[in-house]
Amino acid sequence: MTARKLLTPLSTHCNLIYAFQVHAESVTIGTCAGLGEKFYIQDSIRVGSIEEALLVENTIRKVWENHSNYYFIEAEMDIEEKN
Numbered sequence: 001m002t003a004r005k006l007l008t009p010l011s012t013h014c015n016l017i018y019a020f021q022v023h024a025e026s027v028t029i030g031t032c033a034g035l036g037e038k039f040y041i042q043d044s045i046r047v048g049s050i051e052e053a054l055l056v057e058n059t060i061r062k063v064w065e066n067h068s069n070y071y072f073i074e075a076e077m078d079i080e081e082k083n
Contacts, residue, residue: 026064030075031057039077 032039033053040050048056064070 025069025071026067027071027073028057028060028064029073032075033057034075035077039075 031053033050034057037050040046040053042049046053061072
């Protein structure tokens with residue numbers, strides 16, 4: 001799974017190529033920031049703004065989008081929609 005904290009280590013070109021080549025699968029679960037303020041509440045762990053969370057999510061998606069085994073699970077309000 002791709003975690004937000006992996007963005008910093010993946011920031012250099014060489015690391016991006018290495019990560020792209022060695023990972024068999026990558027799954028990103030979309031941030032609930034895209035669902036709006038009602039679902040994205042800042043606290044001591046979730047310190048970034050909605051805009052920052054979406055920027056990180058979009059950056060991760062761009063890094064992995066051409067990988068043959070990349071999967072993105074959109075944030076949904078209803079758990080039944082996450083299929």
